[in-house]
Amino acid sequence: MEEREGERINIDQENEILFSDLFELEDLQGLQDLFAETNGVASVITTIDGVPITQPSNFTRFCSKVIRKTEEGCANCYKSDAILGRHHPEGPIVRPCLSGGLWDAGASITVGGKHIASWLIGQVRNDEVNEQSMLQYADEIGANRIEFMQALNEVPIMSVEKFQNISKLLFAFVNELSEKAYSNAQLKIQKEKLHESEQTLQYVLQGSQLGYWDWNLQTGEVKRNDRWAEMLGYKIDDIEFSVKQWIDFVHPEDREMALKSINDQLAGLSPMHRIEYRMQTKQGAYIWVLDQAQAVKWDNEGKVIRMSGTHTDVNVRKLAEIELNYEQHFTKVLLDSLPGIFYLYTYPELKLVRWNKNHETIFGYSPEEFSGMSVRNWRNNDAKESILIAMEEIISRGDLTFETFLYTKGYEAIPFILSAIRFESKGKTYIMGVGFDNTIRKKAERDLLQAKYRAEDSDRIKTAFLQNMSHEIRTPMNSIMGFASLLSEEEEKTTVNSYSDIIYKNAEQLLHVIDDIVLYSQLQNRQFTFIPKEFDVNLLIDDIKQSFNLPEYKNGVELKTELLANNPLTIYSDYDKIRQVLTNLVSNAFKYTFNGTVTLGIYSNENEQLFFVKDTGMGIPSDEIKHIFDRFYRANNAKKGLISGTGLGLSIVKELVDLLKGKIWVESDEGKGSCFYFSLPVL
Numbered sequence: 116m117e118e119r120e121g122e123r124i125n126i127d128q129e130n131e132i133l134f135s136d137l138f139e140l141e142d143l144q145g146l147q148d149l150f151a152e153t154n155g156v157a158s159v160i161t162t163i164d165g166v167p168i169t170q171p172s173n174f175t176r177f178c179s180k181v182i183r184k185t186e187e188g189c190a191n192c193y194k195s196d197a198i199l200g201r202h203h204p205e206g207p208i209v210r211p212c213l214s215g216g217l218w219d220a221g222a223s224i225t226v227g228g229k230h231i232a233s234w235l236i237g238q239v240r241n242d243e244v245n246e247q248s249m250l251q252y253a254d255e256i257g258a259n260r261i262e263f264m265q266a267l268n269e270v271p272i273m274s275v276e277k278f279q280n281i282s283k284l285l286f287a288f289v290n291e292l293s294e295k296a297y298s299n300a301q302l303k304i305q306k307e308k309l310h311e312s313e314q315t316l317q318y319v320l321q322g323s324q325l326g327y328w329d330w331n332l333q334t335g336e337v338k339r340n341d342r343w344a345e346m347l348g349y350k351i352d353d354i355e356f357s358v359k360q361w362i363d364f365v366h367p368e369d370r371e372m373a374l375k376s377i378n379d380q381l382a383g384l385s386p387m388h389r390i391e392y393r394m395q396t397k398q399g400a401y402i403w404v405l406d407q408a409q410a411v412k413w414d415n416e417g418k419v420i421r422m423s424g425t426h427t428d429v430n431v432r433k434l435a436e437i438e439l440n441y442e443q444h445f446t447k448v449l450l451d452s453l454p455g456i457f458y459l460y461t462y463p464e465l466k467l468v469r470w471n472k473n474h475e476t477i478f479g480y481s482p483e484e485f486s487g488m489s490v491r492n493w494r495n496n497d498a499k500e501s502i503l504i505a506m507e508e509i510i511s512r513g514d515l516t517f518e519t520f521l522y523t524k525g526y527e528a529i530p531f532i533l534s535a536i537r538f539e540s541k542g543k544t545y546i547m548g549v550g551f552d553n554t555i556r557k558k559a560e561r562d563l564l565q566a567k568y569r570a571e572d573s574d575r576i577k578t579a580f581l582q583n584m585s586h587e588i589r590t591p592m593n594s595i596m597g598f599a600s601l602l603s604e605e606e607e608k609t610t611v612n613s614y615s616d617i618i619y620k621n622a623e624q625l626l627h628v629i630d631d632i633v634l635y636s637q638l639q640n641r642q643f644t645f646i647p648k649e650f651d652v653n654l655l656i657d658d659i660k661q662s663f664n665l666p667e668y669k670n671g672v673e674l675k676t677e678l679l680a681n682n683p684l685t686i687y688s689d690y691d692k693i694r695q696v697l698t699n700l701v702s703n704a705f706k707y708t709f710n711g712t713v714t715l716g717i718y719s720n721e722n723e724q725l726f727f728v729k730d731t732g733m734g735i736p737s738d739e740i741k742h743i744f745d746r747f748y749r750a751n752n753a754k755k756g757l758i759s760g761t762g763l764g765l766s767i768v769k770e771l772v773d774l775l776k777g778k779i780w781v782e783s784d785e786g787k788g789s790c791f792y793f794s795l796p797v798l
Contacts, residue, residue, distance in 0.1 A: 138292075143169060144169050147159070150236075151173040155273065156173065156273075157173045158235065159234075161232065162232055163230055163233065175266070175270050177238070178192070181263055182215050183214075184258075188215070188257075191212075191214035195212045195213040195219060198213075201223075202230035203223055207222045207282040207285060209278070216248070216249065217239060218237055218239050222234045222285045226296045227300065249267060324342060324428065327339065327425055328340075332421065333420050346394075346404065347395070347402075362374075365394055373392045376389070388408040388422075403429050404429060404430075408422055409424070411423050451472040455550050456471060457547075458470050458474065462510060462546055465491060465506060467485055468487070470485055479524035480524050490503060498520055498521055505519070515534070518531070518532050532553045534548050535547060535549075599618055602615070645689055645692075646689050647798060649685050652717055653679060655693065655694060655697075656676050659701060660674055662698070671709060673711075673713070674714075675713070677715070678716070679718075700768060701728055703764050708730040711788070713728065721797065723797055724794065725792060726794075727792045733785070734787050734789055737785070744766055772793045
């Protein structure tokens, strides 16, 4: 057995430790010495490479001073030790030494299934040693024969059986020692890992400025590091080892949610306790902290008995976040208060990334549908093409205001006036703008244009009316003045009577013109009121018929009436205004009928009374019917001077029927006649 020094060994692939880390070498040396002394054997513990770890115990002079002093004898010892030191978990290796024939044995020290050392014993002989053979071996290795034999005689004598028993005892002892070594190794490794982990944790906590806390739920004690206290302006010695003090530090408004978060983690309802809340500093102010923790230890019943976590000072970030949220809220409220739409598109993607509430309301899309919507995906090609051209112009010019049609989700076209600018932010290009529904303005423009046309038409009509009034007034007035001047020169009674009759008729015609003008003026100024009363409609129609029973209305035209079967028929309405309407309609029918009939009548049911005046006159051209009730309007025949009139008669009728809450219309066939109807509700 060779004497060598100890070295570093590997217990597994991840952990390399010294043999001295597994055993107390001093204690092990004592055990080795005691084993050698007690059993009368030499002993040494070596690495698997044969390097001695312990000092040799009870080595004989024969081996150490005689054989190993020769080159060949020492080489044979090495070979023998190598065989004895092999890993052999089944039992001890027992065999004669290759160098002197003495009995030796070896037992493997195994830790965690790995051979890490060998315990070698031996240097004993039995009674059967052949001296002649020994002397021959002394000659072979070049040893002194006398010294060789003297040293050999000093070697303890032991039976092979006894030595084998001692070897078995060693193997059992080594196995027990190996188990202890393995436990020591594992404990050593765990201690080193724990120490390394704790050191790493401290480095991390210090480097990241994290406050650390560890809560023992069984004792109620909470341990914290210096940084935990420093965040709040305290020293660690000022901090109590209690949960209560932590609760006292938490802002009153945040306590409930902070406690709930911890209790949810303890109950297994959440994977982690993670929450931001405010804590009061020593100066009385509040700072925001991020508290993160998890349960790390449980008892046999699965109840959490330990929880660990960290505090991060997030005050600067949180205050900035609150300020940003305020600014974002302010911006949103501002944009949502705009009367029109707001939009922000990326360029060149042309994707919508910001909009206001009106954008959703007007176009009918949800926020999810709007998000990332691209102009290039619009369904209406006309609107898409218009916007794409406009956006390229905005990029080129920098800004643009233009009008276009935009389409809702329901495909309704809405006229918009849009104004947008191009701007850059963080290396990206955007198009931002506002838009306003142009429907009202467009309608106002159309209404203004129509009003302009109506005003121009009204001016033309008024001009024609004044010209006509001038004609309608001058014609009878000239006749009155002319024949009045002739009366003084005539003595013939027949001629005087004729002149007087002409003057009377023209004066009457002039009076009708004036009456129409006054009546229309009163209607326009709302000087008429609705004055209902009960009266017999059949008597009214008969009365109107009698008023037209004059020679001037009998020139080839007959006035007929169609009365209701039930006589009398009493209705409740404004008698005078109904009479005025019917009188004007009958008078107008006689004016445009040169032969045939004019029929005045009424139909009645439980909901309404329907009056009508029908004639067989010249009728009304279809293109003039829609204007027939317009003020100052005169049909073509009247315009040509064939029929006299002011153009107010039918417009007066329309105003009166409206005052009576009724409706009026006409049906006509040019060249065959017309029928005017007006209905009144039953009151």
